[in-house]
Amino acid sequence: MGNDGFSEVEEVESVKYGDEQNQHLAPQGSNRSWMMALLLGTCLGMGLTVMGMSLLRPRSPSPTKAVESQPIQIAMTVTTAPVASGSVNQTLDTNGTIAARDLIPVLPQANGLQIKKIPENVKEGAFVRQGQVLAILDDSVLQAQINQARADMESDQADVQSKQADLASKQANITANQAIAQQRRADLAQAQARLEEAQKNLQRYQQLVASGAVSQQEYDTRAYTVKTLVESVRVAQENVRTAMANVASAKANIGNGVAMVNKSQAIVRSSAAKIEQLKTQLEQTIVRSPVAGIIAEKLARVGDVTGVPPQTQVGTVVGGTQKLFSIIKEGKLELQAKVPEVELAQIKIGSVVEVTSDLNRQVTLQGRVREIQPVINDTRREATVKIDLPTNDVFKVGMFARARINVDTSKGMVIPQKAIQSQADGSVIVFVLSGEDLDNDQNVEVRTVRSQKVAVAELMPGDKVAIKAGLKLGEQVVIDGAGYLKDGDHVRVVSQ
Structure with a gap:
């Protein structure tokens, strides 16, 4: 599997042994031949000496034997972990502005x-x-208005009491007039009774006068008495009518008094309502x-x-x-992210979102998509996606933030986060075990490491990292000690 556009870091395993010695021996071998030609015939002892030195000179070893004879330089002891398969979220990157979820004026x-x-x-x-x-707020004007309203209400209450007293007087007057009327009716009845009796006597005397039993004078006296009693009845009737008129007038005054009392009480209620209104304004x-x-x-x-x-x-x-x-x-914030309309269909309500700020990249908040506004900006062809954020002290209203919205989940490569090494140029590398075991000791594994650029997909729970490209499943990546290695180092591998 290729590394998807990343430059491969070739494995460097070169051990150079014996080359210098071969170069050193070559000229010495030629000198020996030249000396043998010049000293031909010299003493046998000298020749035997030269031949003995030649036999004692060590031969140049082969490269393989040199590696076997010299110890391997081990940089350090490391732990490794395999590139595993895991669920990787497919994400959509966007950005937007932090806003209040519900801003109350x-x-x-x-x-x-x-x-x-x-x-x-x-x-x-x-x-x-x-x-x-x-x-x-300054309530001095309202306090003065409340005091004035209370004074007015007290005056109105006094007026009510006065009207109620007048009504009581009128009620007493009607009772007196009713008693007078009752007396006048009694007087009328008495006068009518006397008149009836006098009329009967006059009729009897009229018969007696006709028979000559009584004198005309006596009859005239009885007739005058009847006339007097008729006048008395008329006067009594007039007194009854007057008394009844007085009763009616008193009753009319009662109605007027009740109306006046009701009016005064209404004024008091209005004053009380005004005071309550002013109290409400005072509370405001x-x-x-x-x-x-x-x-x-x-x-x-x-x-x-x-x-x-x-x-x-x-x-x-x-x-x-x-x-x-x-x-x-409630201090609730949201990210109003801008999403192009062509990518809007990928986003679902409730999707998990990772939110970060350029001011503090160490802080990552997990939010959720709450709402996708139905109106799309007709100029930029973008829709606003509202993302709920948890309560925090990092983000403020108006801040710029970045969002990574999870739109799908698929299988991918996962490695521990400690294996990731950030570089000065912004790239990311890991160290991968390369080649065979360099040590014959069955209890110790010595391997060569090579640096490998990788593309990080996202951070995952449990200090894991999803890798887009650059690795193969099953490869062993260095975890502990990765920060101290360089390409081509030999390391002792310890199981995690």
Whole structure:
């Protein structure tokens, strides 16, 4: 299997032994022949001496014997692990901006009031509880209005009491008039009875006058009495009508009194409602956090007037009202990643995402795709993918971040992360065992290592790394000690 575009690091195993000695012996052998030609006939002792020296000179050993005779230089002892097969995630790389998942604006409930106080612990980045006081507005005007409303209500309550007393008087008057009317009816009945009796006597006297039993004078007296009693009955009837009129008038006054009492009581209720309204407005002078979360913006300043944003805060008006604060609900953040429309179909809701920042590459957060916005930007042909992030202290709203979205899972090569060695040029290498065992000792394995460039796919759980290319399944890679090796070193291998 090739290394997919990476330059191979050739195995270097060259041992040079004996070449220098061969070069050294060659000229000495020629000198010996020349001397034998010149000294032909010299003494036998000299010749035997030269021949003995020639026989005693060591012969040049072969390269193989040199390797066998000299010890192997071992760089260090290492542990290795095989390139194994494992599940590798297929990923899609993108980037975007960190944003608040739910940014809550805090608006004043009462406009036209000056901001009197902001607690010292209320600042950007601070965590606040739901209901916590964020700012206190000037309530002096409302306090004065409440005091005036209470005074007005007390006056209205006194007026109610006066009206109720007048109503009670009128109720007593109607009772008296009813008693008078009752008496007038009794007087009328009595007058009517006397008139009836006098009329009967007059009729009897009329018969007696006719028979001459009584005088005309007596009859006239009885007739006058009847006339007097008729007038008395008329007067009694008139008194009854007057008494009944007085009762009706008293009843009418009662109705009017009740109406006046009801009106005064309504005024009292209106005053009480006004006081409650002012109390509500007074409560609204205390600006509280509507949710628990992190303060993302602090726009309010002591001395500002609510509802009248400064010129520097023209863009902070929400719904016609000045925004005082912005709170990240529960501190939850999201990454709004931009994904080209041609790659959008690969992403699923709930997909796992690794999120990193260029400011701190050591920190990697695991998020999940929560939402894929349905609208695609018609200029860049990109859609926004919202990725939920866990609570952390690294990412802030507005930061740039990179995302690696898992779109599929397949089989691939996996090695321990400790085998990876980063290079100055940005490349990544591992050291692979190469060649045969160089030691005849059955208890010790000595191998040569070679450096091999690899393409890293992703980090995996358990300190594992997925490799895209550069290795073969089953190859042994150096783990412990890899950082101290160089290409071609001999190492003693210890099982992990």
